Amino acid sequence: MKKQLTTRQENFAQWYLDVIAAADLAEHSGVKGSMIIKPYGFALWERIKEELDSRIKATGHKNAYFPLLIPESFLKREKDHVQGFSPELAVVTHAGGQKLDEPLVVRPTSETIIYDTYSRWIESYRDLPLLINQWANVVRWELRPRLFLRTTEFLWQEGHTAHATEEDAQQEVLKMLGVYKELAEDILAMPVYDGEKSETERFAGAKRTYTIEAMMQDGKALQAGTSHNLGQGFSKAFDVQFTDADGERKHVWLTSWGVSTRMIGGLIMTHSDDSGLVLPPKIAPTQVVVIPIWKDDTEKESVMKAVEQLKSQLDIRLEVDDRDFQSPGYKFNEWEKKGVPIRVELGPRDVQSQQLVLVRRDTSEKETVKLSVAATRIKQLLEDIQIDLAKKAKENRDQNTFMVENYDEFKQKVEQGFVRVFWCGEAKCEERIKADTKATVRCLPFDKQLIQEDGRCISCGKQGKSEALFARSY
Amino acid sequence: MKKQLTTRQENFAQWYLDVIAAADLAEHSGVKGSMIIKPYGFALWERIKEELDSRIKATGHKNAYFPLLIPESFLKREKDHVQGFSPELAVVTHAGGQKLDEPLVVRPTSETIIYDTYSRWIESYRDLPLLINQWANVVRWELRPRLFLRTTEFLWQEGHTAHATEEDAQQEVLKMLGVYKELAEDILAMPVYDGEKSETERFAGAKRTYTIEAMMQDGKALQAGTSHNLGQGFSKAFDVQFTDADGERKHVWLTSWGVSTRMIGGLIMTHSDDSGLVLPPKIAPTQVVVIPIWKDDTEKESVMKAVEQLKSQLDIRLEVDDRDFQSPGYKFNEWEKKGVPIRVELGPRDVQSQQLVLVRRDTSEKETVKLSVAATRIKQLLEDIQIDLAKKAKENRDQNTFMVENYDEFKQKVEQGFVRVFWCGEAKCEERIKADTKATVRCLPFDKQLIQEDGRCISCGKQGKSEALFARSY
Numbered sequence: 001m002k003k004q005l006t007t008r009q010e011n012f013a014q015w016y017l018d019v020i021a022a023a024d025l026a027e028h029s030g031v032k033g034s035m036i037i038k039p040y041g042f043a044l045w046e047r048i049k050e051e052l053d054s055r056i057k058a059t060g061h062k063n064a065y066f067p068l069l070i071p072e073s074f075l076k077r078e079k080d081h082v083q084g085f086s087p088e089l090a091v092v093t094h095a096g097g098q099k100l101d102e103p104l105v106v107r108p109t110s111e112t113i114i115y116d117t118y119s120r121w122i123e124s125y126r127d128l129p130l131l132i133n134q135w136a137n138v139v140r141w142e143l144r145p146r147l148f149l150r151t152t153e154f155l156w157q158e159g160h161t162a163h164a165t166e167e168d169a170q171q172e173v174l175k176m177l178g179v180y181k182e183l184a185e186d187i188l189a190m191p192v193y194d195g196e197k198s199e200t201e202r203f204a205g206a207k208r209t210y211t212i213e214a215m216m217q218d219g220k221a222l223q224a225g226t227s228h229n230l231g232q233g234f235s236k237a238f239d240v241q242f243t244d245a246d247g248e249r250k251h252v253w254l255t256s257w258g259v260s261t262r263m264i265g266g267l268i269m270t271h272s273d274d275s276g277l278v279l280p281p282k283i284a285p286t287q288v289v290v291i292p293i294w295k296d297d298t299e300k301e302s303v304m305k306a307v308e309q310l311k312s313q314l315d316i317r318l319e320v321d322d323r324d325f326q327s328p329g330y331k332f333n334e335w336e337k338k339g340v341p342i343r344v345e346l347g348p349r350d351v352q353s354q355q356l357v358l359v360r361r362d363t364s365e366k367e368t369v370k371l372s373v374a375a376t377r378i379k380q381l382l383e384d385i386q387i388d389l390a391k392k393a394k395e396n397r398d399q400n401t402f403m404v405e406n407y408d409e410f411k412q413k414v415e416q417g418f419v420r421v422f423w424c425g426e427a428k429c430e431e432r433i434k435a436d437t438k439a440t441v442r443c444l445p446f447d448k449q450l451i452q453e454d455g456r457c458i459s460c461g462k463q464g465k466s467e468a469l470f471a472r473s474y
Numbered sequence: 475m476k477k478q479l480t481t482r483q484e485n486f487a488q489w490y491l492d493v494i495a496a497a498d499l500a501e502h503s504g505v506k507g508s509m510i511i512k513p514y515g516f517a518l519w520e521r522i523k524e525e526l527d528s529r530i531k532a533t534g535h536k537n538a539y540f541p542l543l544i545p546e547s548f549l550k551r552e553k554d555h556v557q558g559f560s561p562e563l564a565v566v567t568h569a570g571g572q573k574l575d576e577p578l579v580v581r582p583t584s585e586t587i588i589y590d591t592y593s594r595w596i597e598s599y600r601d602l603p604l605l606i607n608q609w610a611n612v613v614r615w616e617l618r619p620r621l622f623l624r625t626t627e628f629l630w631q632e633g634h635t636a637h638a639t640e641e642d643a644q645q646e647v648l649k650m651l652g653v654y655k656e657l658a659e660d661i662l663a664m665p666v667y668d669g670e671k672s673e674t675e676r677f678a679g680a681k682r683t684y685t686i687e688a689m690m691q692d693g694k695a696l697q698a699g700t701s702h703n704l705g706q707g708f709s710k711a712f713d714v715q716f717t718d719a720d721g722e723r724k725h726v727w728l729t730s731w732g733v734s735t736r737m738i739g740g741l742i743m744t745h746s747d748d749s750g751l752v753l754p755p756k757i758a759p760t761q762v763v764v765i766p767i768w769k770d771d772t773e774k775e776s777v778m779k780a781v782e783q784l785k786s787q788l789d790i791r792l793e794v795d796d797r798d799f800q801s802p803g804y805k806f807n808e809w810e811k812k813g814v815p816i817r818v819e820l821g822p823r824d825v826q827s828q829q830l831v832l833v834r835r836d837t838s839e840k841e842t843v844k845l846s847v848a849a850t851r852i853k854q855l856l857e858d859i860q861i862d863l864a865k866k867a868k869e870n871r872d873q874n875t876f877m878v879e880n881y882d883e884f885k886q887k888v889e890q891g892f893v894r895v896f897w898c899g900e901a902k903c904e905e906r907i908k909a910d911t912k913a914t915v916r917c918l919p920f921d922k923q924l925i926q927e928d929g930r931c932i933s934c935g936k937q938g939k940s941e942a943l944f945a946r947s948y
Contacts, residue, residue, distance in 0.1 A: 029587065030548075031578060034541035036591055039606065042538045062513035063520065067503045068542075068580075068611055068627050069564070074504075087571055090543070092580065095564040096615030104505060106542075106566065106580070113503065117510055126799065132513065137542055137611065141570030153542050325600060 005337075007274045012218040017147065019268055022337040023277040026147050033145035033152030037261070040338060043285035044264055045155065049135065051187050051283070052157065052259060055179045061131040061159060066113050068137075069104040074112035077237040081111065084204020088140040090152075106139040111205065111230070111256055114160045115238040122162060122252060124243045129172070130162040130252075148265035149222075149474050156260035162240065162252040166231075169253035173229045176257040177210045180225035188263070189280040189390035190214050190270045191397050192224060193418070193469055195443030200427050203256075207231030213442040213469065215397040216269035219417035221442045221471040224266050227257035265474070270393050271362075277339030278362055280389045281382040286319045288378060289340045291331050293347035302351050306371060310344070310356070313375035316382070336361060341385050342378060362389055401469075403450065410458050410470070414439045418471040420450055422464020424457035432459055439470045479811075481748045486692040491621065493742055496811040497751040500621050507619035507626030511735070514812065517759035518738055519629065523609065525661050525757070526631065526733060529653045535605040535633060540587050542611075543578040548586035551711040555585065558678020562614040564626075580613040585679065585704070585730055588634045589712040596636060596726060598717045603646070604636040604726075622739035623696075623948050630734035636714065636726040640705075643727035647703045650731040651684045654699035662737070663754040663864035664688050664744045665871050666698060667892070667943055669917030674901050677730075681705030687916040687943065689871040690743035693891035695916045695945040698740050701731035739948070744867050745836075751813030752836055754863045755856040761791045762852060763814045765805050767821035776825050780845060784818070784830070787849035790856070810835060815859050816852060836863055875943075877924065884932050884944070888913045892945040894924055896938025898931035906933055913944045 005018040020026055025041030028034070037045065053063075069092060075082045085108045092104040107113070114132070122130060135157045142152045159176060163169040177194055184190045192212035202209040206228035213221045234240070235251040244250050271278040281287050292307050294300040307320055319340075321331050328345070335343055345357040354371045358378065362385055369377045400417025404410045413419050414437050423429060423441065434440055444466045455464040479492040494500055499515030502508070511519065527537075543566060549556045564580040567573060581587070588606070596604060609631045616626045633650060637643040651668055658664045666686035676683040680702040687695045708714070709725040718724050745752040755761050766781050768774040781794055793814075795805050802819070809817055819831040828845045832852065836859055843851045874891025878884045887893050888911050897903060897915065908914055918940045929938040 029541045030545060030590060031541050031543050034543060036541065037539040039536035039538045043536070045539075046537065062517070064513045064516045065511040065519075065629065067505050067508035067510065068613065069505050069508060071504060089571075090566045090569040090578075092564045093567045094577075096617065097561055097563075103568075104564075116504060139542065143570065155539065 005274060005276060008217060015274070016265075016269060019272050019277050020147050023339060025264070025268075025277075028145070028147070031152070033142040035145075035147055035151040035153070037155075040285065041264065044267070044279075044283065045261055047283050047285055048183070048188075048259075048263055049157075052179070052183055053135070055183065056133050056157070056159065059131075059175060059179060061133045061161070063134065064132050065134055065136070066110050066117065068107055070107050070110075070113045072103045072105055074116060075105060077112065078205045078234055080233070081205035085109070085140070088142075090139045090141055107136070108138055108140045109256075109258075110134065110136070110138075110158055110160070111234055112238070115234045115240055115254065118160075118162055118252070119238050119240045122240060122242050125164050125245050128162055128164045128242060128252065129168060131159075131172075132161065133157055133159045146265075146474075148268070149262055151261075154261045156258050158256060158258045161255045162235070163255070164242065164244065164250070164252070166253050169255050170229055173208070173210060173227045173255045173257065176255075177212065177225070177227040180212050180227070180257075180259055183259070184212055184214060184224055184263075184266075185390065187280070187282045188267050188270070189282070189386060189393055190224070190266055191390065191394040193443060193445050193447070195445035195469065197226070197443060198425075198427075198430060198441040198468070200430055201441060203228045205230060205233055207233065211443050213471075214266050214270060215400060215418060215471070216266070216474065217396065218269070219400050219415070219471070221418065221473040222262070222266040222269065223442070223473065224263055225257070225259040228255060230254040230256060271389055272339065276337035278389070279339040279341060281341045281386045284339065284341055285317060286338075286340050287317045287382055288314070288319070288342045288344060289335045290318065290320045290344040290346060291328055291335070292320065292322055293328050293345065295348075299348040303346055303348060306346060306351050306356075310346075310371070310374055314378060316379070342381055344374075344378075360385060404458070407458055411437050414470055414472065418442065418469050420445070420467060420469055421458035422450060422455045423466055423468040424460055424462045425465035426457075426460070429457055429459035433470060437470075438472045440473060442469045442471050442473060445469050479748060479750060482691060489748070490739075490743060493746050493751050493811075494621050497813060499738070499742075499751075502619070502621070505626070507616040509619075509621055509625040509627070511629075514759065515738065518741070518753075518757065519735055521757050521759055522657070522662075522733075522737055523631075526653075526657055527609070529657065530607050530631070530633065533605075533649060533653060535607045535635075537608065538606050539608055539610070540584050540591065542581055544581050544584075544587045546577045546579055548590060549579060551586065552679045552708055554707070555679035559583070559614070562616075564613045564615055581610070582612055582614045583730075583732075584608065584610070584612075584632055585634070585708055586712070589708045589714055589728065592634075592636055592726070593712050593714045596714060596716050599638050599719050602636060602638045602716060602726065603642060605633075605646075606635065607631055607633045620739075620948075622735055622742070625735070628735045630732050633729070633731045635729045636709070637729070638716065638718065638724070638726070640727050643729050644703055647682070647684060647701045647729045647731065650729075651686065651699070651701040654686050654701070654731075654733055657733070658686055658688060658698055658737075658740075659864070661754070661756045662741050662744070663756070663860060663867055664698070664740060665864070665868040667917060667919050667921070669919035669943065671700070671917060672899075672901075672904060672915040672942070674904055675915060677702045679704060679707055681707065685917050687945075688740050688744060689874060689892060689945070690740070690948065691870065692743070693874050693889070693945070695892065695947040696736070696740040696743065697916070697947065698737055699731070699733040702729060704728040704730060745863055746813065750811030752863070753813040753815060755815045755860045758813065758815055759791060760793045760812075760814050761856055762788070762793075762816045762818060763809045764792065764794045764818040764820060765802055765809070766794065766796055767802050767819065769822075773822040777820055777822060780820060780825050780830075784820075784845070784848055788852060790853070816855055818848075818852075834859060878932070881932055885911050888944055888946065892916065892943050894919070894941060894943055895932035896924060896929045897940055897942040898934055898936045899939035900934070903931055903933035907944065911944075912946045914947060916943045916945050916947060919943050
């Protein structure tokens with residue numbers, strides 16, 4: 001239990017795994033690439049789901065559920081889509097004791113089966129927009145799995161909407177990207193750059209893909225959510241048509257967008273430190289842990305009375321760790337590794353002095369507070385911690401986002417973080433940069449910051465079509 | 475839209491499908507046996523999930539998530555288990571473009587992969603009880619699918635707990651059966667008989683299986699939830715041991731319990747009528763639908779003002795159907811088929827008279843109520859409807875539960891409903907009865923009602939070991 005974590009400095013990748021193990025979030029299963037999400041890790045996912053689901057519903061979407069198993073032939077109907085996903089498919093060839101006439105793929109994503117369904121559901125413009133979301137598990141065969149970040153099976157939500165016009169679809173795509181940004185920044189305290197993906201990085205079958213990109217503490221990017229304008233490629237492949245107000249039959253405009261358990265990986269690598277997990281209060285399954293301290297039953301009684309009183313004043317996610325077979329020191333250590341934002345220590349002498357001790361997880365700051373004002377102070381502190389974590393993450397991100405003079409400087413800076421440059425828009429330059437530095441175009445950011453006059457591609461020197469954010473990534 | 479539903483009298487099975495279609499709950503997909511749960515059907519599942527999840531957590535369980543794909547060899551470790559599930563398995567033989575060394579089965583239930591995990595998680599008696607639940611999709615190959623009742627893929631929760639003693643495990647099994655009974659009766663207004671399954675009907679690998687059995691309006695039984703005492707069969711097969719307080723290594727005692735989307739089928743067949751779905755207020759995704767009526771914008775304004783005022787007074791699940799391209803009559807019909815407990819009609823003359831019209835879905839009773847007391851009346855009515863639906867379902871169930879004098883009478887009565895008889899406990903008699911009548915032992919009910927002196931098996935006449943409830947079933 002006292003075992004130290006690998007430090008970030010020593011080995012960031014190992015530190016990440018150590019944090020997960022120490023906080024008891026998840027582990028690998030016997031099946032290659034598949035993850036077991038342990039109760040504390042799943043509680044984090046439940047919190048993310050709760051926050052995101054309410055926002056998805058508030059923007060007019062309804063949840064539904066579509067089948068896990070998809071006929072192989074469905075995948076083949078949209079050519080870019082099948083090309084993108086073929087190498088990752090898990091295929092059911094036998095069922096009910098017999099070989100199947102047609103193999104079924106375990107969904108890697110559900111565009112095909114959902115749009116096949118939409119071709120039956122949509123008849124007229126009155127059926128549009130059709131705004132549906134699904135919470136589901138998906139399988140993409142993974143050769144180099146990493147907990148939360150790349151797993152053969154993962155949990156996610158996938159929104160699938162159909163619209164009468166291209167403009168409506170585009171508006172939807174940006175709206176949902178905005179919802180993801182809000183979730184990341186306001187709830188997870190994880191600042192993100194939003195923008196469009198380059199053609200190379202686009203979703204297989206999409207016309208345009210938008211993304212939010214967060215920066216991890218090692219300067220690498222994490223794609224935390226994507227939103228796709230699918231144009232009419234899928235609606236033509238699956239014959240999803242509607243009769244418009246003008247009486248004409250038209251193909252619908254489709255969008256899809258998703259956020260997955262990968263978000264938890266981003267959360268971990270944004271805030272945690274060498275002592276373990278650090279959680280922003282808004283997402284923490286347990287916001288405050290109370291550790292009562294006593295030596296005998298008399299002390300226990302008076303301490304627990306004070307604890308109950310504090311609890312009754314707080315409408316937050318609070319846990320009391322009253323296990324009697326573990327020492328307070330052991331508990332402090334355990335909850336520190338679990339990243340609970342505030343620890344409350346309360347012993348018999350505290351009760352006598354009508355006070356308690358608060359310890360912030362993010363700064364280790366200790367303060368002694370009168371019982372009479374403890375509830376108010378705790379609520380304030382939770383807000384402060386949320387703000388401070390967001391600020392710290394943003395500072396780190398901004399300090400490690402660079403503008404550079406030339407390609408040599410680019411190569412140097414991209415080892416540390418994100419680099420903003422002009423890029424000619426050609427895949428050839430993208431490939432060269434990747435070969436040289438392992439960095440890819442994370443997005444063409446909405447928020448442009450380079451001075452237009454500098455518009456020359458960092459790689460080839462031609463007129464730079466777009467401002468791009470390059471980084472190495474997870 | 476005006477198409478009449480098949481009546482229950484005409485053809486109960488077709489009526490069931492008509493109700494589902496008319497309420498827009500679900501449909502079959504292109505994949506044999508797989509169901510698409512449409513938004514309104516999924517909203518029902520979300521309500522059930524919400525009610526059940528909070529009860530599962532309140533009884534000390536935590537949610538987690540285990541892999542979908544299970545190595546085939548895991549299934550084979552418990553011999554009864556593999557025998558029971560083998561015919562229903564869907565098998566992944568290829569993934570990532572290659573043939574797998576070992577095939578993976580798509581989970582039909584997760585005992586094997588979870589207990590394999592528990593063998594790593596559990597070390598000492600301090601780790602017990604281990605109380606875990608999982609919400610997941612499972613696949614069991616289905617040759618004669620029926621929406622919600624029997625589908626190749628279905629959604630469920632599966633609880634899996636480990637205990638230090640047999641008594642603790644047995645207590646857990648009965649506690650969770652009690653939670654299921656409460657969900658069925660208090661929330662779904664669906665009365666159930668609880669009891670133990672016969673050996674023939676036991677879960678594959680269980681020592682004892684307990685069940686709640688509801689009666690559908692055609693007199694058939696629906697198994698609505700099961701809870702299994704797994705003894706030590708699985709803990710021996712997967713080597714799940716702990717060091718007890720006495721220092722000895724012992725195998726844990728395991729339980730599992732589950733409720734699935736099948737519950738929705740039971741809900742439909744308990745309350746619905748020849749006009750469509752009927753929903754108890756506590757489970758209805760929409761408890762009240764308001765249909766404002768107007769001819770012009772002036773009328774619309776005054777009507778909508780009254781609607782907004784009503785809405786602000788009610789903290790319930792209320793929907794306002796203000797679509798302007800459908801007539802009020804069309805809307806009445808549509809919401810009737812969707813089973814919304816109360817319909818509110820509000821037109822310009824109502825506003826003038828400061829009143830509105832309430833219509834109960836279950837009885838079609840109409841009443842005119844002053845706006846000033848409408849909110850209070852609606853809340854009262856929702857409570858009344860919940861109670862009345864439960865009462866009606868219970869009366870129907872009780873009237874169709876019979877005690878009989880002899881086997882001839884048994885054969886006749888079991889066509890109509892449940893029959894309580896003594897049974898010798900032999901599988902031979904169970905088989906004979908099934909062959910003669912299609913009826914099976916639904917359970918050995920906890921609540922015994924037969925007079926002990928009558929204790930002779932209804933089939934063979936030998937001393938009847940147990941009181942049993944026989945019925946045909948879904």
